[in-house]
Amino acid sequence: MxxxxxxxxxxxxxxxxxxxxxxxxxxxxxxxxxxxxxxxxxxxxxxxxxxxxxxxxxxxxxxxxxxxxxxxxxxxxxxxxxxxxxxxxxxxxxxxxxxxxxxxxxxxxxxxxxxxxxxxxxxxxxxxxxxxxxxxxxxxxxxxxxxxxxxxxxxxxxxxxxxxxxxxxxxxxxxxxxxxxxxxxxxxxxxxxxxxxxxxxxxxxxxxxxxxxxxxxxxxxxxxxxxxxxxxxxxxxxxxxxxxxxxxxxxxxxxxxxxxxxxxGGKNALIAYDDADIDGLIASAVKGMNFAFAGQSCGSTSRLLVQRSIFTEVRDRVAEAVARVRQGLPWEEGVQIGPMISQRQQERALGFIERAREAGAELLVGGSHPTELSSGWYVEPTVLTGMTPDAEIAQEEVFGPVLSIMPFDSEEEAITIANSVDYGLTGSVWTQDIDRAFRTARALEAGYVWINDTSTHFPGVPFGGVKLSGxxxxxxxxxxxxxxxxxxxxxxxx
Missing domain, CATH: 3.40.605.10 (Aldehyde Dehydrogenase; Chain A, domain 1)
Incomplete structure (x- = not known):
């Protein structure tokens, strides 16, 4: 052709x-x-x-x-x-x-x-x-x-x-x-x-x-x-x-x-410590969800773990940033997220969101099929919070545009939550403390880890996972x- x-x-x-x-x-x-x-x-x-x-x-x-x-x-x-x-x-x-x-x-x-x-x-x-x-x-x-x-x-x-x-x-x-x-x-x-x-x-x-x-x-x-x-x-x-x-x-x-x-697959964690560059962190949290692929990316950092002292600010700013992600027909200028690949994938993602809300999660942004795009298999960019680390939405890969935000108090707790899933593909650590950054990166059960970045693949750097991630x-x-x-x-x- x-x-x-x-x-x-x-x-x-x-x-x-x-x-x-x-x-x-x-x-x-x-x-x-x-x-x-x-x-x-x-x-x-x-x-x-x-x-x-x-x-x-x-x-x-x-x-x-x-x-x-x-x-x-x-x-x-x-x-x-x-x-x-x-x-x-x-x-x-x-x-x-x-x-x-x-x-x-x-x-x-x-x-x-x-x-x-x-x-x-x-x-x-x-x-x-x-x-x-x-x-x-x-x-x-x-x-x-x-x-x-x-x-x-x-x-x-x-x-x-x-x-x-x-x-x-x-x-x-x-x-x-x-x-x-x-x-x-x-x-x-x-x-x-x-x-x-x-x-x-x-x-x-x-x-x-x-x-x-x-x-x-x-x-x-x-x-x-x-x-x-x-x-x-x-x-x-x-x-x-x-x-x-x-x-x-x-x-x-x-x-x-x-x-x-x-x-x-992956159920990847982005860990944000209280000394993180907040502006860079917010941008990276949105970037890490791979909204350009409607969240249909095994490397998406779909769990955002935030230290409690900065949790409220980060939660609110991430929600505001995700709300600005423009959804529409994928060939139109300025569109950042298109549809999901099929009705099955759309229904699967919406099912995860509905069950999470029924289990007590709070919906901050999105959560449904946009009415103005009813002609396709669209799911709004979605942010949820208020779930426990063992909740389905925090454990299972949605493979859709759904981000979960959870607080933590200590470095040990962050690592425990991050490693609590059956997957281990990617991880991201945000901090200005190089010792803490490397301690956390080495403790994560993941095959590909970023420090103060997400989603970028570097030529020649081995990509792959552990546990159920391959x-x-x-x-x-x-x-x-x-x-x-x-x-x-x-x-x-x-």
Whole structure:
């Protein structure tokens, strides 16, 4: 799909989506799935954008066949040649950046300005992994005085990469890069809710990558389950909910021994001590909720823990700041938050809010479906307070625009509350005391911690969680190496 001119209008993009012949990249060719056609819904309006056929079990088998057949030749190219091709793909995708941004805005309901940033980020991460090709090295080890003992990093072969709906292009682009540079072939399955940018990526990739190196398959949970259970898929990487992540672990184990990495949910805490920069804290508390994604972000700091001496001021100022977050159609100028991805997600978030109020929480801002945006699956940016740390709203991931604010008295209490949940993805600490900042950061059961910041992802810094938030690290050299397995070669000199 190519937009006729820029800047485009929403009507032009919607018409182009509706009239376009959407195909999947099945190894060596672009083709339609052979399964039942399913609608793709615009969450901002609830209108059907288009219908696209899902892949069948036979389609998935054929795709894995091609990926398996292509694996040896792709690995044999060597890391620098593979990296050069990934850079070429990044360049080709960059030429279509505006198309991808518009697709994600219409398909996922995410603000256009934010999707333009997402496109840049996804392409930059592709190039980052290409630049890391030099790190695919082994070791020479002193295993014996007479021998030569070396290790080499070897690809797994076929990798299944399953991604969610909240960063459609960014995840599609960035999360195929590491396995490709490492020498694997990849089968990418986007969310069935937001497949459009991944399908267009597949079309662009078909002009750049050798046949069979990348496939993009569209479909529901059955497609993902078949990929996971295929014995030729030895490495699986999934981003999404902890429930699905655990089912992937189980399904993979039922058919073999597989390497699995999981980037899952979060119920992340921002801890604000009484010496924090209040202005910076307020801005960061709003930023940390990732309202641009309607709170549909695993890294959102959705629990704000505030030391009691500054609690009232921070609570009131955060509520005022959230009340100013502008909600509307995601392609409109100045809109900061669009709709949720589906009716199911909307109802889920509103259910959390209703149950929290029934349990005694005080609603400060939002809390409902805005009447002026009844055409889409919108939930107002919401702030709640008055809950206990063990309340459902303080323990479970809402995955929506809902912030809970709670007081604490001591450093020990703050850490106890922060660590009381089953998740452990991100955390944030606000204080001017560097000793207290590091004590708290090291005590948090979280994989990615900010001091006096939230939400920022830094190139090359490993991102991932502990506990129910997953296993493995991404966005880093650790991710690249996770797509290799070590081979030891021992030469006995006589």
């Amino acid at each position: 190519s937009l006729a001119e820029h800047p485009a209008t929403p009507e032009e993009v919607i018409s182009a989506i509706n009239n376009y012949h959407w195909q999947q990249l099945h190894g060596s060719e672009l083709r339609e799935g052979r399964g039942e056609a399913a609608p793709i819904i615009n969450p901002s309006t609830k209108d059907v954008l288009t219908t696209i056929a899902w892949a069948t079990r036979d389609d998935v088998t054929a795709v894995v066949n091609e990926a398996s057949d292509a694996a040896a030749a792709w690995a044999a190219r060597g890391p620098y040649a593979r990296a050069a091709i990934v850079r070429e793909l990044a360049d080709a995708l960059e030429k279509r950046a505006e198309d991808f941004a518009w697709l994600d805005t219409i398909d996922a309901g995410l603000p256009l300005w934010m999707m333009r940033i997402d496109i840049v980020t996804g392409i930059a991460r592709m190039r980052m992994f290409a630049d890391m090709a030099h790190a695919l090295t082994g070791q020479s080890l002193p295993g014996s005085p007479q021998g030569l003992h070396v290790t080499t990093p070897e690809p797994f072969g076929v990798v299944a990469r399953i991604i969610p709906f909240n960063h459609p292009f960014m995840f599609a682009a960035s999360k195929i890069a590491a396995p490709l540079v490492a020498g694997n072939t990849v089968v990418l399955k986007p969310s069935e809710l937001t497949p459009l940018s991944a399908l267009l990526l597949g079309e662009v990739a078909a002009e750049v990558l050798p046949s069979g190196v990348l496939s993009v398959v569209h479909g529901g949970p059955d497609v993902g389950d078949q990929l996971v259970r295929d014995k030729r898929v030895h490495r699986i990487a999934f981003t999404g909910s902890h429930g699905v992540g655990r089912s992937i672990q189980q399904a993979g184990a039922e058919v073999g021994v597989k390497s699995v990495s999981l980037e899952l 296993i493995g690290r991404e966005e880093s050299l650790e991710e690249l190496l996770s797509y290799t397995q070590t081979r030891a070669i021992n030469v006995v000199l006589r």
